[in-house]
Amino acid sequence: MKSQITISSLDSNPDLLMGTIAAAMEESPFFYSEKDTLPSEVNKLIAKNDIGKALLISTEDHLSSAIEKQLKGKGIEVEWVKGKDCYELSVLLAKRYFPEASKFIIINPSYVEDSVNAPMLSLNKKAPILFTKKDSVPPAVEEYLKERCIINFHFFGDENVLSEELADKLHKISETR
Numbered sequence: 001m002k003s004q005i006t007i008s009s010l011d012s013n014p015d016l017l018m019g020t021i022a023a024a025m026e027e028s029p030f031f032y033s034e035k036d037t038l039p040s041e042v043n044k045l046i047a048k049n050d051i052g053k054a055l056l057i058s059t060e061d062h063l064s065s066a067i068e069k070q071l072k073g074k075g076i077e078v079e080w081v082k083g084k085d086c087y088e089l090s091v092l093l094a095k096r097y098f099p100e101a102s103k104f105i106i107i108n109p110s111y112v113e114d115s116v117n118a119p120m121l122s123l124n125k126k127a128p129i130l131f132t133k134k135d136s137v138p139p140a141v142e143e144y145l146k147e148r149c150i151i152n153f154h155f156f157g158d159e160n161v162l163s164e165e166l167a168d169k170l171h172k173i174s175e176t177r
Contacts, residue, residue, distance in 0.1 A: 005045070007057070008057045008058055009062035009063050018057050052076065053077045057081050058089070088140040091144045094144065103154065105121060
């Protein structure tokens with residue numbers, strides 16, 4: 001039986017967080033890549049194993065179609081979960097892996113270093129990670145939350161990273177659905 005791998009961009013901490021969650025949910029090995037070139041470790045793994053599918057997790061500007069072409073050239077099916085930005089990417093993965101979610105982990109993508117254990121919490125609590133700005137809710141995230149039955153939010157970061165104003169906005173969204 002052919003196996004699957006998951007690949008995200010080495011150049012984007014938010015993409016790496018999202019890729020970690022996707023790989024765990026897919027039960028597949030997780031690798032990172034530069035924008036245009038597959039790392040030699042990935043090429044070696046593909047050569048030694050029967051890889052049938054690669055799941056690419058990234059925003060539009062962090063992995064290029066050159067990666068897809070390299071994988072397809074090796075006979076590998078490629079599925080791409082790609083957001084125009086990290087906010088949209090977090091929503092796409094929330095919909096894919098946590099369709100019934102009512103708890104959410106809120107992270108400012110500019111400070112993901114503070115959130116390296118967030119994927120474990122996400123998986124254990126069955127709560128998707130959503131990226132927001134310090135003081136505001138991006139449109140993709142707001143639209144998604146308006147469709148949800150929200151129980152609670154878990155904030156990763158202090159008031160210098162995620163403001164009280166943001167918390168108030170998120171709670172208002174949850175009350176108006």
